[in-house]
Amino acid sequence: MTHCIALLRGINVGRAKRIPMAELRALIEGLGFSEVRTLLNSGNVVLQTARPSVGKVAASIAAAIENGFGFTVPVVVLTARELNAIVVENALDQGTVDPSKLLVAFVASSSTLARAKPLLAESWVPDAISIGSKAAYLWCANGVIQSKLAQAFSRATGDGATTRNWATVLKLQASATTGQDSD
Secondary structure, three states, X not given: OEEEEEEEOOOOEOOEOOOOHHHHHHHHHHOOOEEEEEEOOOOEEEEEEOOOOHHHHHHHHHHHHHHHXXXXXXXXXXXXXXXXXXXXXXXXXXXXXXXHHEEEEEEOOHHHHHHHHHHHHOOXXXXXXXXXXXXXXXXXXXXXXXXXXXXXXXXXXXXXXXXXXXXXXXXXXXXXXXXOOOO
């Protein structure tokens, strides 16, 4: 069994795309996944699967949400090992100062990160950006809402990325690594 993390983009933000976490857990369990847990109310799911194809897991969750709730939601799935690598690869140490201002942008496709690479050539002071092999890291010194970098990143990546703050990433990592993968 492999621990995976499913990150749903844009649910429970405002009044649109509302999914109660108990219903989300039941929906995902109904797909055959086990040890399904949610973190916060914003589309963070830790689960176990015998089939660690993250693309297939993401597609099955997205299809079930569309069938069950009537709207589409981009879903990014990664294994616990991939999340650990993303945490280690973070080149921005500002998360220790204020983890709510350090965002990790998760993507399903490396082409999404490629669309953000031109942002590296610009100065975003006091903000900062780093792009790793499977995620981007954005330091938003004056908060996410005020960040011109966060706005530019969102324009560059569109629906292809979903962000979580550093505190949430570390909570997901802890939740996903409570058991060891057997693969």
